[in-house]
Amino acid sequence: MKQKPILLRHAAQLVTLQGTSAQPVTGTAMSTLHIIEDGAVWIEDGSIQMVDRDEVVTAFYRDRMQEAHVIDASGKVVTPGLIDPHTHLVFAGSRENEFEMRLAGKTYMEIMNAGGGIHNTTRATQAASEEDLYEEAYQRLNRFLQYGVTTLEAKSGYGLTLEHEMKQLHVAKRLQDTHPIDIVSTFMGAHAVPAEYKHDPDRFVDILVNEMIPEVAKSGLAQFNDVFCEHGVFTPEQSERILRAGMEHGLLPKIHADEIEPYQGAELAARLGAVSADHLLRASDEGIRQMAEKGVVAVLLPGTAFFLKAEAANGRKMIDAGVAVALSTDRNPGSSPSESMPFIMNLGCLTMGMTPAEVLVAATINAAHAIKQAHRVGSLEKGKVADLVVFDAPNYSYMQYNYGVNLVDTVIKAGKIVVQKGSLTHEVSVSPA
Ligand SMILES: N=CN[C@@H](CCC(=O)O)C(=O)O
Numbered sequence: 001m002k003q004k005p006i007l008l009r010h011a012a013q014l015v016t017l018q019g020t021s022a023q024p025v026t027g028t029a030m031s032t033l034h035i036i037e038d039g040a041v042w043i044e045d046g047s048i049q050m051v052d053r054d055e056v057v058t059a060f061y062r063d064r065m066q067e068a069h070v071i072d073a074s075g076k077v078v079t080p081g082l083i084d085p086h087t088h089l090v091f092a093g094s095r096e097n098e099f100e101m102r103l104a105g106k107t108y109m110e111i112m113n114a115g116g117g118i119h120n121t122t123r124a125t126q127a128a129s130e131e132d133l134y135e136e137a138y139q140r141l142n143r144f145l146q147y148g149v150t151t152l153e154a155k156s157g158y159g160l161t162l163e164h165e166m167k168q169l170h171v172a173k174r175l176q177d178t179h180p181i182d183i184v185s186t187f188m189g190a191h192a193v194p195a196e197y198k199h200d201p202d203r204f205v206d207i208l209v210n211e212m213i214p215e216v217a218k219s220g221l222a223q224f225n226d227v228f229c230e231h232g233v234f235t236p237e238q239s240e241r242i243l244r245a246g247m248e249h250g251l252l253p254k255i256h257a258d259e260i261e262p263y264q265g266a267e268l269a270a271r272l273g274a275v276s277a278d279h280l281l282r283a284s285d286e287g288i289r290q291m292a293e294k295g296v297v298a299v300l301l302p303g304t305a306f307f308l309k310a311e312a313a314n315g316r317k318m319i320d321a322g323v324a325v326a327l328s329t330d331r332n333p334g335s336s337p338s339e340s341m342p343f344i345m346n347l348g349c350l351t352m353g354m355t356p357a358e359v360l361v362a363a364t365i366n367a368a369h370a371i372k373q374a375h376r377v378g379s380l381e382k383g384k385v386a387d388l389v390v391f392d393a394p395n396y397s398y399m400q401y402n403y404g405v406n407l408v409d410t411v412i413k414a415g416k417i418v419v420q421k422g423s424l425t426h427e428v429s430v431s432p433a
């Protein structure tokens with residue numbers, strides 16, 4: 001049955017971000033939101049048909065007003081659907097015991113090197129059925145939706161064998177087919193060196209390069225290839241080998257870079273022309289300069305720094321250096337167990353020196369660029385997918401000022417209302433499995 005058109009009316013601030021689809025937004029342009037006051041949007045067939053002042057849209061659709069479902073956004077802010085460009089969505093179990101160990105003084109890497117951390121979640125994920133992984137991730141996606149996220153990237157990386165990495169990627173594909181949120185998949189077999197290769201990590205790199213990457217690429221289940229380039233995990237040389245192998249098979253490179261220690265990760269991202277470099281808490285000034293020069297998007301994860309009690313990446317410095325900055329939750333069970341993009345935006349302002357305008361750009365169009373989706377989503381423009389969020393806030397600054405609170409009122413995904421008054425609408429609340 002054809003769906004009714006939606007007419008969203010009288011938004012106090014309609015944040016359009018128009019004209020930002022071709023290139024990631026950098027520098028002072030990250031302060032320009034292209035806001036329409038008393039704005040309206042006409043949505044039909046899943047996409048945006050018209051974005052303008054209320055009087056213009058209603059005059060144009062005068063003869064069809066009766067057939068539309070009208071949403072009154074008076075006194076509210078409307079933005080593009082939020083985009084989370086870095087999650088480890090599909091996994092089993094949780095690690096609150098390690099959280100307590102860290103509060104008592106152990107570090108993230110100490111726990112991982114003792115066989116916990118990523119290894120802990122890998123054991124749980126390997127043991128889990130595809131069905132259980134699907135159900136857990138589906139509920140996680142529902143929470144993302146309630147926080148206004150309409151597109152996200154999902155990494156594998158808790159399987160660490162071809163069989164179990166493929167299991168994670170299959171679950172992500174099934175979620176893409178059944179859940180309203182759009183999912184872009186990344187292969188991250190290089191998330192940790194499995195215990196059995198601890199004394200010969202290059203052997204595991206050989207397996208990644210010669211066996212896993214070609215099979216994953218052939219399956220079509222992933223678009224990107226990611227590696228945890230960190231002291232004690234994969235060296236810059238191993239990371240380069242893994243990412244180049246992915247590129248040879250059509251998988252675009254991404255990298256977990258300079259998270260715990262400065263490790264030349266940003267420089268490697270620039271040299272390879274990676275789509276994004278993520279984390280970057282300890283990136284060098286030279287690495288930042290090279291990323292700006294090569295157009296590598298910096299995906300910053302202030303929730304991870306907050307949760308690990310580390311000093312956040314210097315978002316301010318990166319923007320001032322001309323790097324396109326995006327924000328993400330880094331949702332995973334160890335270093336960032338949260339689905340709240342709004343809180344991540346709060347942290348962008350409060351811990352990384354970013355402004356309310358910049359965090360909005362970083363959580364929408366630049367996040368879309370970080371996962372090659374900016375042609376479809378990330379701004380409110382005619383022809384784009386109708387992904388929008390109505391926030392119960394009088395202006396966009398208020399969204400950062402009233403921190404830690406979920407102000408999401410309504411979410412529209414591909415032209416369908418999926419969240420209303422902060423709650424999931426009936427049809428999306430139950431997993432179809
Ligand atoms: N740092 C590496 N990987 C994840 C954490 C994974 C985990 O601890 O389970 C991250 O991006 O923070």
Ligand SMILES: [Zn+2]
Pocket residue numbers: 086087088256330332
């Ligand atoms: Zn990550």
